[in-house]
Amino acid sequence: MPTMPIVVVGNVFVDFKGFPEGVFVPTGRNAGRVEIVHGGVGRNVAEDIANVDLKPRFVSMVDNTAQGAEVLRRLQKCRVDTRFVSVVPDGMGIWLAVMDNSGDVVASVSKRPKMDAMLKLLNEQGDAIFTDAASIVIEMDVDREVAEAAFRLAESYGIPVYALVANMGIALQRRELIQKTACFICNLQEAEIFFADNFSDIDPELLAAELQKRVRAGGLNAMVVTLGSKGAVYAEAEGSSGFCPAVPVPVYDTSGAGDAFCAGVSIGLSYGKTLAEACVIGSRLASATIKVAESVCPHFRPEEFGLTGAEE
Numbered sequence: 001m002p003t004m005p006i007v008v009v010g011n012v013f014v015d016f017k018g019f020p021e022g023v024f025v026p027t028g029r030n031a032g033r034v035e036i037v038h039g040g041v042g043r044n045v046a047e048d049i050a051n052v053d054l055k056p057r058f059v060s061m062v063d064n065t066a067q068g069a070e071v072l073r074r075l076q077k078c079r080v081d082t083r084f085v086s087v088v089p090d091g092m093g094i095w096l097a098v099m100d101n102s103g104d105v106v107a108s109v110s111k112r113p114k115m116d117a118m119l120k121l122l123n124e125q126g127d128a129i130f131t132d133a134a135s136i137v138i139e140m141d142v143d144r145e146v147a148e149a150a151f152r153l154a155e156s157y158g159i160p161v162y163a164l165v166a167n168m169g170i171a172l173q174r175r176e177l178i179q180k181t182a183c184f185i186c187n188l189q190e191a192e193i194f195f196a197d198n199f200s201d202i203d204p205e206l207l208a209a210e211l212q213k214r215v216r217a218g219g220l221n222a223m224v225v226t227l228g229s230k231g232a233v234y235a236e237a238e239g240s241s242g243f244c245p246a247v248p249v250p251v252y253d254t255s256g257a258g259d260a261f262c263a264g265v266s267i268g269l270s271y272g273k274t275l276a277e278a279c280v281i282g283s284r285l286a287s288a289t290i291k292v293a294e295s296v297c298p299h300f301r302p303e304e305f306g307l308t309g310a311e312e
Contacts, residue, residue: 004132004133004134005054005055005056005057005081005132005133005134006049006054006056006057006133006134006135006136006137006266006267006270007056007057007058007059007129007130007133007135007136007137007159008042008045008046008049008056008057008058008059008060008136008137008138009042009059009060009118009122009136009137009138009139009142009146009150010040010041010042010043010045010046010059010060010137010138010139010142011040011041011042011043011060011061011092011093011112011113011115011139011142011166012038012039012040012042012043012060012061012062012068012071012085012091012092012093012113013038013039013040013041013043013092013093013094013095013110013113014036014037014038014039014067014092014093014094014095015036015037015038015039015040015095015097015255015295016034016035016036016094016095016096016097017034017035017036017037017097017098017099017253017255018030018032018033018034018097018098018099019032019033019034019035019099019253020032020099020100020101021033023101024098024099024100024101024106026106026107030098037294037295038070038071038074038295039095039255039256039295040060040092040093040095041139041164041165041166041259042058042060042137042138042139043058043060043071043075044256044259044260044263044295044296045137045164045259045260045262045263045266046058046060046075046080047074047075047078047080047296048259048260048263048264048285048289048296048297049080049137049263049266049267050075050078050079050080051078051296051297051298051299051300052263052264052267052285052297052300052301052302052305052307053299053300053301053302054267054302055079055080055081056080056081057080057081057083057084057129057133058075058080058081058082058084058085059084059085059118059121059122059129059150060084060085060086060118061085061086061087061088061091061092061113061115061117061118062085062086062087062088062091062092063087063088063089063090063091063092064087064088064089064091067092068087068091068092069087071092072085072087084121084125084128084129086117086118086120086121088114088116088117090113090114091113091114091117092113093110093111093112093113094110094111095108095109095110095111096108096109096110097255099253099255102251102254103251103252103253103254103290104254105254105255110166110167115142115143115146118142118143118146119143119145119146119149122146122149122150122153123149126149126153129153130153130154130156130157130159131157133157133159134159134270134271135159135160135161135162135182135266135269135270136150136154136159136160136161136162137161137162137163137164137262137263137266138150138161138162138163138164139163139164139165139166140163140164140165140170140171140174140177140178140184141165141166141167141168141170141171141174144173144174147174147177148177151177151180155180160181160182160183160269160270161180161181161182162181162182162183162184162185162262162265162266162269162270163177163178163181163183163184163185164184164185164186164258164259164262165186165190168186168189168190168193168194169193171190171194172193172194178220179218179219179220179221181220181221182221182222182269183221183222183223183224183265183266183269183275184220184222184223184224185223185224185225185226185258185261185262185265185282186223186224186225186226187225187226187227187228187258188200188225188226188227188228191211191223191225195214195218204227204230204231204233204243205243207225207227207233207243208233208234208235208241208242208243209235209241211223211225211233211234211235211241212235212236212237212241214235215235215236215237216237220237221236221237222234222235222236222237222239222275223235224261224265224275224279224282226257226258226261226286227246228246228254229246229248230245230246231243231244231245231246231283232244232246232261232279232282232283234275234276234279236275239275240274240275240276242276244276244279244280244282244283245283246283246286246287247283247284247287248287249287249288249290249291250291251290251291252290252291252292253290253292253295254290255295256289256290256294256295256296257286257287257289257290258286259289259295259296260282260285260286260288260289260296260297261282261283261285261286262282263282263285263297264278264279264281264282264283264284264285264286264305265278265279265281265282266278267281267305267307268280268281268282268305271307273306277306281305284305285297285300288300
């Protein structure tokens with residue numbers, strides 16, 4: 001089993017989450033509480049991987065503020081390799097989200113950070129970042145130049161790329177790069193945007209077979225589509241397809257569940273698991289995440305997922 005690091009390329013956000021006290025009224029004023037947590041798809045995935053006692057390498061940026069320093073301290077405490085995180089003005093984004101009484105996001109607005117520093121890191125230190133990497137996990141809605149640089153380095157070193165999205169509208173503009181991924185992971189709504197179709201009324205078992213057809217026709221290698229509380233479907237262009245049920249748990253907050261699922265799938269595939277087995281790991285991490293206030297999963301050991309021999 002490889003012990004090389006998983007490289008995560010993505011952004012850091014500060015998340016502002018509003019939770020109503022009573023029944024959520026979309027057009028009204030809702031009394032409740034507001035929580036501020038470290039977030040961002042890339043940051044969440046990096047910490048999720050670290051919380052399985054692995055040591056991911058994070059390529060990103062943080063603000064040159066006390067809050068940026070706190071983000072770095074937390075990641076370092078989790079044993080995330082932050083040597084390639086630049087400290088720059090306007091290095092972090094902001095995500096404002098409103099939750100309903102079930103813990104689901106019902107409205108959100110985000111401000112993306114500037115990514116010039118991330119592109120500079122990849123162009124100037126790409127060899128040091130990727131030379132010993134097992135795989136890459138990337139947010140597909142980073143700036144095009146950043147994504148192209150990461151894929152160019154991945155191809156140079158023969159490293160598989162696993163991808164997820166925060167904004168499918170932006171990610172669609174990178175469709176030719178998504179076709180190069182070893183596995184593309186998104187939710188049902190994002191898959192419907194990607195394929196310009198509606199799958200909401202299809203049984204999961206039938207959806208898995210349909211997904212395999214779409215993966216082949218679309219020139220993809222493999223794809224996983226999460227279905228919320230129902231679980232996820234997966235398909236390989238030349239291989240298996242199937243349905244992975246969710247682990248039922250009480251819900252506190254669903255934000256971050258998709259990032260944890262992606263982290264689990266990426267961990268599994270990086271350490272030699274089949275796509276079906278990797279989806280089981282993803283499902284367990286996602287279920288653990290929605291039970292807690294943070295946007296990341298709690299701590300696990302590699303042995304709990306059959307990853308014996310993984311780095312400690």
